[in-house]
Amino acid sequence: MNVQEYMHGLGHKARRAARQLAGVTSGEKNAALLSIAEALNSARTALEAANAKDLEQGVKNGLDAPLLDRLRLTPAVVDGMVEGLRQVANLPDPCGEITDLSYRPSGIQVGKMRVPLGVVGIIYESRPNVTIDAASLCLKSGNATILRGGSEAIHSNRAIADCIAQGLSEAGLPVDAVQVVETTDRAAVGELITLSEYVDVIVPRGGKSLIERVSRDATVAVIKHLDGICHVYVDDKADLKKAFDIALNAKTHRYGVCNAMETLLVAEAVAAEVLPELAGAYEEKGVELRGCERTARFISVKPASDEDWATEYLAPVLSIRTVDDMAEAMAHIEQYSSRHTESIVTEDYTRARRFLSEVDSSTVMVNASTRFADGFEFGLGAEIGISTDKIHARGPVGLLGLTSQKWIVLGDGHIRQ
Amino acid sequence: MNVQEYMHGLGHKARRAARQLAGVTSGEKNAALLSIAEALNSARTALEAANAKDLEQGVKNGLDAPLLDRLRLTPAVVDGMVEGLRQVANLPDPCGEITDLSYRPSGIQVGKMRVPLGVVGIIYESRPNVTIDAASLCLKSGNATILRGGSEAIHSNRAIADCIAQGLSEAGLPVDAVQVVETTDRAAVGELITLSEYVDVIVPRGGKSLIERVSRDATVAVIKHLDGICHVYVDDKADLKKAFDIALNAKTHRYGVCNAMETLLVAEAVAAEVLPELAGAYEEKGVELRGCERTARFISVKPASDEDWATEYLAPVLSIRTVDDMAEAMAHIEQYSSRHTESIVTEDYTRARRFLSEVDSSTVMVNASTRFADGFEFGLGAEIGISTDKIHARGPVGLLGLTSQKWIVLGDGHIRQ
Numbered sequence: 110m111n112v113q114e115y116m117h118g119l120g121h122k123a124r125r126a127a128r129q130l131a132g133v134t135s136g137e138k139n140a141a142l143l144s145i146a147e148a149l150n151s152a153r154t155a156l157e158a159a160n161a162k163d164l165e166q167g168v169k170n171g172l173d174a175p176l177l178d179r180l181r182l183t184p185a186v187v188d189g190m191v192e193g194l195r196q197v198a199n200l201p202d203p204c205g206e207i208t209d210l211s212y213r214p215s216g217i218q219v220g221k222m223r224v225p226l227g228v229v230g231i232i233y234e235s236r237p238n239v240t241i242d243a244a245s246l247c248l249k250s251g252n253a254t255i256l257r258g259g260s261e262a263i264h265s266n267r268a269i270a271d272c273i274a275q276g277l278s279e280a281g282l283p284v285d286a287v288q289v290v291e292t293t294d295r296a297a298v299g300e301l302i303t304l305s306e307y308v309d310v311i312v313p314r315g316g317k318s319l320i321e322r323v324s325r326d327a328t329v330a331v332i333k334h335l336d337g338i339c340h341v342y343v344d345d346k347a348d349l350k351k352a353f354d355i356a357l358n359a360k361t362h363r364y365g366v367c368n369a370m371e372t373l374l375v376a377e378a379v380a381a382e383v384l385p386e387l388a389g390a391y392e393e394k395g396v397e398l399r400g401c402e403r404t405a406r407f408i409s410v411k412p413a414s415d416e417d418w419a420t421e422y423l424a425p426v427l428s429i430r431t432v433d434d435m436a437e438a439m440a441h442i443e444q445y446s447s448r449h450t451e452s453i454v455t456e457d458y459t460r461a462r463r464f465l466s467e468v469d470s471s472t473v474m475v476n477a478s479t480r481f482a483d484g485f486e487f488g489l490g491a492e493i494g495i496s497t498d499k500i501h502a503r504g505p506v507g508l509l510g511l512t513s514q515k516w517i518v519l520g521d522g523h524i525r526q
Numbered sequence: 527m528n529v530q531e532y533m534h535g536l537g538h539k540a541r542r543a544a545r546q547l548a549g550v551t552s553g554e555k556n557a558a559l560l561s562i563a564e565a566l567n568s569a570r571t572a573l574e575a576a577n578a579k580d581l582e583q584g585v586k587n588g589l590d591a592p593l594l595d596r597l598r599l600t601p602a603v604v605d606g607m608v609e610g611l612r613q614v615a616n617l618p619d620p621c622g623e624i625t626d627l628s629y630r631p632s633g634i635q636v637g638k639m640r641v642p643l644g645v646v647g648i649i650y651e652s653r654p655n656v657t658i659d660a661a662s663l664c665l666k667s668g669n670a671t672i673l674r675g676g677s678e679a680i681h682s683n684r685a686i687a688d689c690i691a692q693g694l695s696e697a698g699l700p701v702d703a704v705q706v707v708e709t710t711d712r713a714a715v716g717e718l719i720t721l722s723e724y725v726d727v728i729v730p731r732g733g734k735s736l737i738e739r740v741s742r743d744a745t746v747a748v749i750k751h752l753d754g755i756c757h758v759y760v761d762d763k764a765d766l767k768k769a770f771d772i773a774l775n776a777k778t779h780r781y782g783v784c785n786a787m788e789t790l791l792v793a794e795a796v797a798a799e800v801l802p803e804l805a806g807a808y809e810e811k812g813v814e815l816r817g818c819e820r821t822a823r824f825i826s827v828k829p830a831s832d833e834d835w836a837t838e839y840l841a842p843v844l845s846i847r848t849v850d851d852m853a854e855a856m857a858h859i860e861q862y863s864s865r866h867t868e869s870i871v872t873e874d875y876t877r878a879r880r881f882l883s884e885v886d887s888s889t890v891m892v893n894a895s896t897r898f899a900d901g902f903e904f905g906l907g908a909e910i911g912i913s914t915d916k917i918h919a920r921g922p923v924g925l926l927g928l929t930s931q932k933w934i935v936l937g938d939g940h941i942r943q
Contacts, residue, residue, distance in 0.1 A: 128860065128884075128886075131883065131884045131886065132880070132883075132884055205883060211905075213903060213904070213905055215898065215903060217894050217898055217903070219903075219904050219905065222882065222883065222890075224883075224886070226916050226917070227886065227916065309916055309917070310916075310917060325745075328742075330747070330915075330917040348939065350939065351938070351939030354939055354941050355939065355940075355941060357941075358941035358942055359941075362941070362942050443545065452935075454939075463549070465639065465934055466548065466549075466622060466639065466641075467545075467548045467549055469545075469548065469641070469644065469932075470932065471932055471933060472932065472933040472934070472935060473639075473932060473933070473934055473935070474934070474935040474936075474937065475935070475936050475937065476936070476937040476938055476939050476940070477634050477935045477936070477937025477939075477940045477941075478937075478940060478941045478942050480941070480942035481632065481634055481935055481937075481940065481942060482933070482935075486630060486632060486634070486636075486942075487630070487636050487933065488628075488630055488636065498747075499643050499644065499726055499727075499930040500643070500726070500727060500747040500917065500918045500930070501917045501918040503930055503931060503932055503933070504932065504933040505933070513916040513917070513920055514920060515886075515887065515888055515889065515890060515920055515921065516888060516889040516890070516899070516904065516920070516921040516922070517882055517889070517890055517891070518869075518889060518890070518891035518892070518894045518898055518899075519891075519892050519893070519894070520891065520892065520893040520894025520895075520898075521768070521893055522765065522767065522768030522771055522772065522871075522893050522894075523772075523893070523894045523895060523898065524771050524772060524774075524775035524776075524779070524894075524895045524897070525775055525779050525895050525897035525898060525903075
């Protein structure tokens with residue numbers, strides 16, 4: 110089949126389903142989420158068989174071990190999907206909430222109503238459980254979804270799609286509310302991200318090259334983050350015990366995550382006290398240290414290049430820069446940060462207040478590890494991604510980020526004078 | 527000068543100014559707005575002279591009368607700019623507001639802080655007073671602005687820019703906080719809308735062709751509306767007096783505005799009662815009526831083509847369609863609306879509730895004229911435009927639409943477990 114026609118067909122059906130979802134109650138959406146959980150739970154054998162095909166093909170295609178690992182639908186992964194659906198069913202429904210409804214001098218009442226965005230396109234790579242994560246959040250927030258997973262997971266994704274369709278149908282919801290792109294043709298992505306007639310927003314989840322391509326070519330709005338180059342600044346007024354804990358946790362709690370610290374900034378006045386102890390702890394964890402010339406006066410580091418400051422290592426590597434003061438730290442962040450998350454460690458009230466208000470990142474912290482920048486930790490219940498853009502959603506994006514607010518006006522025959 | 531270099535230079539300076547504005551207080555911003563008002567008030571002779579050059583050039587270039595009219599900086603227009611600045615100074619400052627700050631089970635406090643978007647690019651056509659409207663809203667919301675007006679107003683815009691620079695400088699704010707593009711080279715627009723490194727959002731204000739071009743070519747986010755194809759649906763449960771008032775007001779209060787009704791939908795059961803009286807009133811106002819076949823059974827209309835339903839007349843022309851019921855009206859709106867504003871006239875509670883929640887437009891009304899869809903009427907104090915998009919700002923966009931929210935986290939040495 111012609112890919113363009115196929116994707117337009119999906120778009121058209123998604124738009125129609127989105128329209129139908131506008132009239133669906135929270136109870137009906139929750140029932141569908143629970144039915145999908147049941148369907149998955151009962152389809153473990155079919156899921157395993159489908160996944161085995163993908164794994165076999167993956168081995169044949171020479172996928173490396175971590176990729177095969179992410180592709181694998183173990184019983185624990187299926188448990189996670191089932192549990193995730195139940196959790197999303199338990200979250201409050203953001204749709205329909207009316208806020209700020211008040212009378213204007215003209216006599217009309219004006220307020221805002223929270224409503225779904227409409228149709229959300231998700232583009233993701235190997236992990237098939239994203240199919241359920243994304244579909245459940247979009248469905249709960251009243252959106253129709255078009256899911257485009259990696260070709261290496263196509264059999265698994267189709268089997269999951271069958272469960273979703275079964276759950277939707279049992280709950281009496283339109284089956285087109287969640288559609289999985291059935292073709293592995295790469296042109297499908299290009300079509301999806303330019304379907305502005307039918308798709309309201311695209312959420313790419315995957316490596317940097319995928320996200321760069323989607324951002325560059327999309328004509329539909331994109332919720333994304335490219336990089337997590339997060340900073341911790343240890344101020345000379347820091348409580349050094351807190352500084353030690355936070356700097357260690359932010360780097361070593363997990364390495365391959367976007368909210369891990371990639372660059373540590375230390376005020377020179379406390380560098381001699383802070384750096385040697387930290388360097389020892391990092392060394393114990395096997396973290397490679399790169400640093401500026403001033404840093405090399407306190408601890409042994411490889412020289413950091415300008416490229417280091419601009420790199421998201423996603424690995425046990427840390428760049429360290431010794432700075433004069435908070436102003437220099439903020440200038441460094443301004444130049445190199447990817448606007449994800451930055452944290453200051455200080456006991457100084459005025460500096461904490463200034464850092465919080467002036468640092469231009471999605472999340473700004475005082476005396477806390479950057480690892481907290483996460484939808485679950487922030488209480489969103491679930492997260493579809495983390496946005497480093499400023500338009501629409503910023504930081505961890507949960508159900509609210511998948512909705513919009515329209516204005517409502519209640520009158521009694523009112524006309525403009 | 528090379529346009530690309532010139533625009534990059536403006537972008538770079540705007541970004542630096544935006545950074546400086548992050549540390550500026552509400553009082554300082556208000557002082558700057560009032561200083562600009564004073565500067566304009568004192569520069570009336572210079573403004574008049576600059577404007578005379580534009581008008582002279584305009585006559586030479588054969589601009590038509592309405593365009594020349596919009597170009598003219600009459601004393602009343604200058605009064606309006608001065609008064610507008612004072613009003614914006616009086617609006618509450620949205621920046622820095624912290625909301626939803628609460629403790630999470632981990633012990634951290636998580637909340638949101640409202641912050642400027644950063645750098646806003648405004649692209650507009652002939653009316654030079656937009657320079658002040660846009661600059662004042664952007665400045666109040668803490669954004670740096672790059673203003674690109676029409677080439678036909680270049681002398682007026684430069685003279686206004688001088689006043690802005692004087693006001694900023696007197697108030698001790700960076701003069702680059704508001705920059706007017708000094709070149710009339712059309713390539714400057716193409717540069718501005720792709721300056722993603724420096725510009726956070728573009729607001730185009732002008733005709734449909736300008737907005738279409740900007741939306742198509744921009745790589746920066748755009749806040750815009752293309753069309754205002756607004757509908758009023760007169761339900762068979764309508765109070766017919768209210769229906770008459772609203773249908774007349776929505777069409778005839780002003781013709782050339784985006785919130786004017788372009789299509790009237792009438793339930794067949796009341797068409798015989800509603801249409802003849804309305805047709806008489808429209809005729810009195812000189813409104814040309816086009817209608818579907820069913821409508822032609824009740825009143826004399828030109829036949830409406832499919833194109834009519836999709837046209838924003840911005841003129842004394844109205845298309846009328848007689849429908850079976852609300853479902854058919856909603857289907858018509860779904861197909862032809864530009865998602866700006868729709869209103870239902872009904873006394874039926876359930877239909878009002880359903881229309882409000884299911885119609886997917888920026889503003890949805892019950893028993894009120896579409897003409898109320900306006901930032902001033904909604905209490906925003908001022909309006910930079912009306913958005914028919916769902917991402918970020920929707921409907922009338924005031925100061926809030928020029929801001930974003932970042933997450934803030936307050937800890938006491940907290941680390942992820």
